[in-house]
Amino acid sequence: MNTLISNECCRTVEKFCLQAFLVSIGLLLFCFFVLLVVGWDSVAGIHGAMLGIEEVRMEQFTYDVKMLYYLLMGAFKLAAFLLFGIPWLILRFSSAFRVKS
Secondary structure, three states: OOOOOOHHHHHHHHHHHHHHHHHHHHHHHHHHHHHHHHOHHHHHHHHHHHHOOOHHHHHHHHHHHHHHHHHHHHHHHHHHHHHHHHHHHHHHHOOOOOOOO
């Protein structure tokens, strides 16, 4: 009984991992550029007004929101690398998963 994965299946999974990784990185770049173009202070000001944050606490709120945003972007980037980047690298450069023809 052959337990190795077929070449076609391996290539399909490799292709999916690469596409998902590129979409994830593209989404991160999009979020970063929207942050730069729109301007962070205006976005935090709008959200602070919607949440009812007082004017004296707005500076701390803006700082906290920035830190949370960058923390979540970092977690998303780490998840993209772990779920799609590393498996793609392993499937791309390893011959252990391929059937010898």
